[in-house]
Amino acid sequence: MKRNQRQQKSRSGWIIQLYTIFLLVCLTITANAHVGSSGVIVQKKAGKYQLLIQVNPPDVVPGTAKVTVFVEQGRVSSLGARPIYFNSGDKGAPTHDVLVPVGTNQYEADVWLMSSGSSSVEISIDGPDGKQQVVVPVAAVATALREMPAGTGWGLAAMGLLLIVMLITIIGASNADGVVVPGQSAVAGLRRRRVTGMGVGLVVVALMLTGWRSWWNSTAEAYRTEQLYRALPINASVRVADAQRQLTIQVDTTGFANDWQKRRNLSYVLPDHGKLMHLFLIRTPNLDAFAHLHPNRRDTLHYDAALPALPGGKYLLYADVVYRNGFAETLTDTVDVPSLKISAEAAAAVKPSDPDDSWLVTEPMGVKAASVNVPHLDNDMVVCGKPGASTKLEDGSSIVWMDKKSQVLEAGKLYNLKFAVADAQGKAAPLEPYLGMGGHAAILRSDGTVYIHLHPVGTYSMAAEGSLVGRISDTARTFQYPDAVKFRDSIDTYIAKLKTLPEAEKNKLLMAGIPAMNHTMKTNNMVEFPYAFPRAGHYRIWVQVKRNGRVLTGVFDTQVNEPLL
Structure with missing residues (x-):
């Protein structure tokens, strides 16, 4: 026994x-299962501090988000980071995790995101220059198996x-x-x-x-x-009426009743830079036609926009929207744009749906002799009128890519993309605000699998930031949505009022909700965009600025390789 x-x-x-x-x-x-993505990049001033923040959220949830902070200005003693979800607010958030120094003025930490939903990472700053907080909007969603x-x-x-x-x-x-x-x-x-x-x-x-x-x-x-996250499905179509092509975007609500992943609070869409939707159309496969439009909301499920003088063909469609809970989403589709045979006078008479709409038809990405239909880069660093380090704008001025580190960039590396505008005589040309900002940019990988709408303050939505900051200041543990019809009507009234304001007054109102950056220049002729290319490949960049009341678009191509080990 x-x-x-x-x-x-x-x-x-x-x-x-x-x-x-x-x-x-x-x-x-x-x-070891969680890998980063391009994430969210924020460049912001907070008191005497200026920070460049990169948050790479996990592609599976629960998972850890990697938070990296570069202190560009200010004396910092300690930095902390914690996740704050829109639903739970400040009261339901954990304590800060300490960011550890990993280099000169560079700090890092891993922050756990435990559930899916609209969230943010709050950065707390302490040092001789005072205490400050910065909120970075982050979408905590599972995107991979x-x-x-x-x-x-x-x-x-x-x-x-x-x-x-x-x-x-x-x-x-x-x-x-x-x-x-x-x-x-x-x-x-x-x-x-x-x-x-x-x-x-x-x-x-x-x-x-x-x-x-x-x-x-x-x-x-x-x-x-x-x-597992799935973007809200949409159906885009173009019809021709009275010698005008009308683009319609309809939200596909199929399955809303029994699939909560597809549901969205469609009545609670927020304006970002004064627009409910920022829509980008790029003709494929050569990426030679581009439009940045702002469709009007006809009702909760339908958005309409008059198409400008774009050539016919198949277009990639990317539509950016922001919801009341701070969740920012890009809706995608492809749409066939029919060719329209009308006179030049009739084409010039076509009025856009929104006065801030802009478009450009340029040369396609080049084709190598031994590689038909494969986009690639021109080897010239400066080619007038073609994508390169300098391109001509429609008013005769030029836009130049400043401080480009090399002809080939590295994936995953954080860059500050700087572009300067010079007039026909080569002198610095002052810029005007475009939708309350110094400029906008759109970046697209040649196969359409990578897209981003950039701003001088980063890759995030200012409307999302405002929504999340307001929620954090709210002491309630749960958020009560206002009446849907009243909320939607109030937003539509606000948008309609913005369209009637003079340009200077409209920009003043929009800029009041956008954080200012310390880009000191003798002449305001430069715009900067912090960005990290997520994957290797060939990219096209559209940089948009405004001069003399006119939106101007410059086009640049670049190649991105995987980093050398």
Whole structure:
């Protein structure tokens, strides 16, 4: 009996050790499974501090967001970061994690995002120049499914099989530790009880594994259908009426009733830079026609815009919207634009739906002789009238890409893209605000898989920031949405009023809600955009500025390679 007990204890010890190894392996897998993306980049002043902040959210949730802060101005003693969700607000947020220095004026930390939804990362700053807070809007959404490495899977399967065999053996041995039935030999009785116990253990373990597999499959399916982010589907179409092409965007509400992932608070769309929607159209595959439009909201599900004098063809469509909870989303589709044969006078007479709409038809991305229909870069650094380091604008001025580090850039590296405008005589040409900002930019990978709408303050939405900052200042744990119809009508009234204001008054109103940057210049002729290209490839950049009441668009191409190890 004592011998059997010692064997049982020995087997139990082995199981505990193997289970501990199993947990360590699983935790290691979890820790290494999350990879960053281009994330959110913010350049902002807060009191005497100026910071450049990069947040790379996880592509699976729960997961850790990597927060990097570059202190460009100010004396900092400590930095902290914490996630704050719109739904829970400040009261439901955890304490700050400390950012550790990793270089000269560079700090980093990993911040856990535990659930999906509209969120932000609050950066707390402390030092001789005072205490400040900066809020960075972040969309905490799962965008990827992770596969377990094959080697790890086989290793875990082998350990699991060993555990099962040992567990069944222990159950059989435990069942044999008893009184022998009278009339039977001791050996035969022990053997029979051991076999019976092992059979019962096998059935129990099989039932447990079946239940576990069912739970695992249902959990994986719930993640795939409920947590994995899917953009709001839209249907874009163009119709011709009275020699005018009208673009219509209709929100696809199919499945709203039984699929919460597709639902959106469509009545609670916020204006960003005074527009409910920023729409970009780029003709594919040569990216030679571009439009930045601002459709009007006809009703909750429909947006309309008159198309400018764009050539016919297939266009990639990217529409940026921001919701009341601070969640910013890009809606995508492709649309066929029919060619319209009208006179030059009729084309010139076409009025855009919004006075801030702009467009440009330029040369396509070049084609190598041995690579038909494959976009690539021109090798010239300066080619007048073509995408390069300098391009001519429609008013005769030029826009120049300043401080470009090299002809080929690196993926994942943070750049400050600087562009300066010079008049026909080569002198600095002052710029006017465009939608309350010094300029706008759109960046697109040649295959359309990477797109970003850039601002001088970063890659985030100022409307989202305002919404999240307001929510943080609210002491309530839960947010109560206002009446949907009244909210939508008030926003439409505000948009209509903006269109009637003089340009200077409108820009003053818009700039009041946008953080100012310290880009000191003798002549305001330069615009800067912080950005990190997320992937290698060929990119086209459209830079938009405003002079003499006219929106001007410059085009630049660049190649991005993976960083050298």
